[in-house]
Amino acid sequence: MSENNVRLFQGNEACSFGALAAGVNFFGGYPITPSTEIAEILARELPKRGGHFIQMEDEIGSIAAVIGASVAGAKAMTATSGPGFSLMQENLGYAFMIEAPCVVVNVQRGGPSTGLPTKVAQADTMQAKWGSHGDYNPIVLTASSVEDAYYKTIRAVNLSEKYRNPVILLLDEVLGHMREKIHIPEEDEIKIVNRLKPTVPPEWYQPFEITPTHISPMAGYGEGYRFHMTGLTHDPWGFPTAKSSEIKEKMDKLMLKISQNVDDISTYKEEFIEDSHIIVIAYGITARVAQQAVRIARHKRFKVGLFQPETLWPFPDKGLKKALENANLAIVAELNQGQMIREVQRLAPKKTKIVGAFRYDGELITPDEIVNKIKEAN
Amino acid sequence: MIKKSKKDSTDSNRIEIRLSGSGGQGLIFAGVLLAESVGIYEGKNVAQTQSYGPEARGGASRSDVVIADGPIYYPKSMSLDILIALTQQACDEYYPALKEYGVLIVDSGLVRQLPTDNAYAIPFTHIARTEVGTPVVTNVVALGALAAITGIVNVKNLEKVLLSRAPKGTEEKNKLALSEGYKIGKELLKQRETELVERF
Numbered sequence: 001m002s003e004n005n006v007r008l009f010q011g012n013e014a015c016s017f018g019a020l021a022a023g024v025n026f027f028g029g030y031p032i033t034p035s036t037e038i039a040e041i042l043a044r045e046l047p048k049r050g051g052h053f054i055q056m057e058d059e060i061g062s063i064a065a066v067i068g069a070s071v072a073g074a075k076a077m078t079a080t081s082g083p084g085f086s087l088m089q090e091n092l093g094y095a096f097m098i099e100a101p102c103v104v105v106n107v108q109r110g111g112p113s114t115g116l117p118t119k120v121a122q123a124d125t126m127q128a129k130w131g132s133h134g135d136y137n138p139i140v141l142t143a144s145s146v147e148d149a150y151y152k153t154i155r156a157v158n159l160s161e162k163y164r165n166p167v168i169l170l171l172d173e174v175l176g177h178m179r180e181k182i183h184i185p186e187e188d189e190i191k192i193v194n195r196l197k198p199t200v201p202p203e204w205y206q207p208f209e210i211t212p213t214h215i216s217p218m219a220g221y222g223e224g225y226r227f228h229m230t231g232l233t234h235d236p237w238g239f240p241t242a243k244s245s246e247i248k249e250k251m252d253k254l255m256l257k258i259s260q261n262v263d264d265i266s267t268y269k270e271e272f273i274e275d276s277h278i279i280v281i282a283y284g285i286t287a288r289v290a291q292q293a294v295r296i297a298r299h300k301r302f303k304v305g306l307f308q309p310e311t312l313w314p315f316p317d318k319g320l321k322k323a324l325e326n327a328n329l330a331i332v333a334e335l336n337q338g339q340m341i342r343e344v345q346r347l348a349p350k351k352t353k354i355v356g357a358f359r360y361d362g363e364l365i366t367p368d369e370i371v372n373k374i375k376e377a378n
Numbered sequence: 379m380i381k382k383s384k385k386d387s388t389d390s391n392r393i394e395i396r397l398s399g400s401g402g403q404g405l406i407f408a409g410v411l412l413a414e415s416v417g418i419y420e421g422k423n424v425a426q427t428q429s430y431g432p433e434a435r436g437g438a439s440r441s442d443v444v445i446a447d448g449p450i451y452y453p454k455s456m457s458l459d460i461l462i463a464l465t466q467q468a469c470d471e472y473y474p475a476l477k478e479y480g481v482l483i484v485d486s487g488l489v490r491q492l493p494t495d496n497a498y499a500i501p502f503t504h505i506a507r508t509e510v511g512t513p514v515v516t517n518v519v520a521l522g523a524l525a526a527i528t529g530i531v532n533v534k535n536l537e538k539v540l541l542s543r544a545p546k547g548t549e550e551k552n553k554l555a556l557s558e559g560y561k562i563g564k565e566l567l568k569q570r571e572t573e574l575v576e577r578f
Binding site for chain 1: 410413414417418423424425426427428429430431432450451452453454456
């Protein structure tokens with residue numbers, strides 16, 4: 001890897017160039033702090049590469065444009081923050097229903113409402129999972145360094161294509177604006193996944209065909225396949241259905257295509273788990289703080305390990321269960337008043353005491369705050 | 379010159395720098411220049427973060443640069459090795475976070491109440507205005523002085539990065555600002571060393 005490929009990038013820059021590397025060729029968006037740099041960079045870079053950028057009138061239009069581009073065959077993405085993410089929820093539900101691959105990057109800031117435009121939070125953790133109505137199964141990824149933001153954006157695009165499902169990438173204000181060194185890989189070092197295309201003649205094509213993997217090949221509009229899509233619960237041909245057998249089939253398909261592949265989708269990182277009876281659990285930028293805290297605490301002879309979900313949804317249940325097998329204390333550090341802690345409560349053994357290290361004043365939690373929680377609770 | 383506290387014994391040669399003042403003084407840009415010089419041209423690991431309000435001008439603004447040989451976990455400052463304060467408010471607020479043997483550099487025209495005799499007080503804004511002709515380059519004068527006083531960054535690398543990042547047409551003014559800052563930093567350092575020799 002040549003030194004020429006080492007750059008000082010913001011998290012948002014890394015996300016933008018990761019998107020380009022993954023083959024994103026359409027961005028529809030409405031700029032909002034702290035995600036604006038992503039729109040700025042892609043507005044400049046996409047047209048140079050034959051892609052398209054469109055600034056819409058608001059976030060409702062943005063996600064609509066992204067879905068339209070996706071069903072026309074593009075790799076489509078948008079980037080936003082809290083208020084915009086809220087506006088996108090209804091159409092995002094539509095994207096889940098019609099199984100349109102797309103990526104929504106949410107660079108989290110403080111909420112509710114317009115909240116704290118320039119300050120950090122991780123309070124959309126649950127919204128990313130439950131934001132739209134109905135049963136659906138989102139894939140939600142996170143990143144904890146600038147380089148990680150690059151690769152997680154590529155992974156988000158690949159997973160959306162592979163599973164024909166929207167993918168949400170949860171970043172945050174600190175990471176979005178933080179600058180670090182990043183090695184930009186050569187094009188041929190990056191693995192690209194493209195959606196399954198139909199191989200049947202157009203007259204046989206079912207856009208929501210029931211398959212063993214629950215993933216249906218997707219033709220692009222304009223590619224010679226004539227098909228229907230609707231937000232109403234539909235049959236394999238894409239037309240509304242009221243038959244309970246077809247309804248159940250569709251709903252199972254939406255769930256199973258993700259839940260049967262949790263091992264492929266849900267990744268996590270661990271440090272010092274083997275000898276630890278105290279486990280700190282943190283994701284995204286907070287995992288960086290926890291990495292520091294764990295080292296400080298171990299230096300003070302506390303047996304502390306770190307569990308870091310990289311995929312937030314589906315939550316890495318198996319991994320956390322195993323990590324907490326011998327834990328008598330779990331510290332959940334997050335920039336909200338307690339969201340991910342619910343997953344830990346769901347998965348921890350009865351003997352494990354669960355303590356939250358929450359910060360929600362617009363600042364990043366410090367290593368000392370986590371270390372103090374360890375001292376107090378131990 | 380820079381002593382390490384026990385807390386950082388988990389990190390290899392971690393140095394924490396904070397550039398602080400008010401919005402519009404170019405502190406975040408200065409942090410980017412410093413991080414790029416040290417990270418790209420001097421091969422260290424760097425993390426540059428920032429904190430600012432929604433205002434474009436006025437309001438508190440700060441940029442942290444963490445430099446290390448090894449990995450950087452917590453990307454912000456825990457206890458500062460170097461603090462640059464371009465307003466009284468920033469100096470008052472962040473001086474307590476400075477390590478015992480940390481280096482304090484202030485704009486002497488804007489920080490009148492010094493919390494210590496050991497501060498390097500330099501009239502950055504005044505120098506920018508009189509020597510370069512515009513207060514816009516105050517941040518660059520301060521960076522030049524930082525390089526001279528602390529040696530954490532090679533001024534030649536700073537210049538390279540500055541010329542690549544500065545808006546077209548401002549190259550000469552920025553170069554001059556950097557060298558003026560470097561010059562006064564060196565003078566002050568020499569003066570400080572002479573005082574020390576005289577004292578013993």
